Amino acid sequence: MASTVASYRINYTSLVNLLLFLSSLLTASSDLSFNFYAGSCPVAEFLVRNTVRSASSSDPTIPGKLLRLLFHDCFVQGCDASVLIQGNGTERSDPGNASLGGFSVIERAKNAIEVFCPATVSCADIVALAARDAVEAAGGPVVEIPTGRRDGKVSVAADVRPNIIDTDFSLDKMIDAFSSKGLSIQDLVVLSGAHTIGASHCNAFDGRFKRDSKGNLQLIDASLDNSYAETLMNQCSSSSSLTVSNDPETSSRFDNQYYRNLEAHKGLFQTDSALMEDDRTRKMVEDLASDEESFFERWRESFVKLSMVGVKFGEDGEVRRSCSSVN
Structure with missing residues (x-):
């Protein structure tokens, strides 16, 4: 009781x-x-x-x-x-x-x-x-x-x-873009959680890879988990116009899995990975990854803004x- x-x-x-x-x-x-x-x-x-x-x-x-x-x-x-x-x-x-x-x-x-x-x-x-x-x-x-x-x-x-916002923006550029709209750094981290659903074309994150002389994709972004990168390269090898899920775990459910993905270095975009790599946002990511209700509560506030x-x-x-x- x-x-x-x-x-x-x-x-x-x-x-x-x-x-x-x-x-x-x-x-x-x-x-x-x-x-x-x-x-x-x-x-x-x-x-x-x-x-x-x-x-x-x-x-x-x-x-x-x-x-x-x-x-x-x-x-x-x-x-x-x-x-x-x-x-x-x-x-x-x-x-x-x-x-x-x-x-x-x-x-x-x-x-x-x-x-x-x-x-x-x-x-x-x-x-x-x-x-x-x-x-x-x-x-x-x-x-x-x-x-x-x-x-x-x-x-x-x-x-x-x-x-x-381009998917290869640095955290500073994202903060500036959000600030210009009256949105805070917490709003940035919380609203990035929108990537827990949806899908994106391969060309939206192809800057994390390069093609070798045989046309095969190779990982050049060390912030990305190797096994996840391998999956993405297999999915996108034939065409950059194909789409993949933003969230490789629960792609059709709005939850806090996105933040757990970031902790595992499985953020699809460079802008996602940047949130986990910077001291200004890492703790927020970790908090939201551990508490879905907290994410939902903060989502309500940031979404209204x-x-x-x-x-x-x-x-x-x-x-x-x-x-x-x-x-």
Whole structure:
């Protein structure tokens, strides 16, 4: 009984701390609120969640794609769904976004919502909600996020490369990139846990290998476990366009295995390995590897912060009728 009471108190304290944290964020962005659509479109969050769960049940790669889509949206022009706009010279057309997926899921959710609540729910909110629900569908934590974002009216390909993080970035460059979005070094370590699901093309980490005169891959990155490197070389030997799971152990489940992989030197990207090799982040990795509930708790905080990067309000944005084009 005593241990049960102690556990309850710990969870209650965590909940209170999270609510205080979210309250402080909302004070800074007063145009966002929980249950923003309670009066105008009460079915909005249900329809997004249902669409994501349906898509994920038929295609287990969907959660990873939706989560990555949010990152690429928020880091360029803020969380305003500008990455969804189609056309020459848009963010979506840039080579840095060529491997993004999940667009059709967003469109299906938008179309379903438009039937019940025309011109009411922004695509930016749908992208954020879909990423949130994707994590839950993959076994991750339930996260409450505020809504009320407006859709951006501008989408420029030239904005992509200076803002997204390359997989060969040093820790310093990653810290600078996150800091420019108002995200801390702890947010960097926690949000990197997104790599516990999803898959990546071989060319995203081919800098860790080289081809010999016979065209065979050879390991040149000493930070990578040899047996894991051998597996990757076998998987990628025939083509750099093939895909491999980000997490070689539990690829379709959102858990803290990613951090245990880092401890075993099995981070897929150089940016992953960098977290374990630097004194500024190693202890955080070790803590998250040993305590999944701690990871989930910190994920809730960092994910909400990510979903509020550069949000637009009022005349700075709009509610698109179609997510792939401005009104």
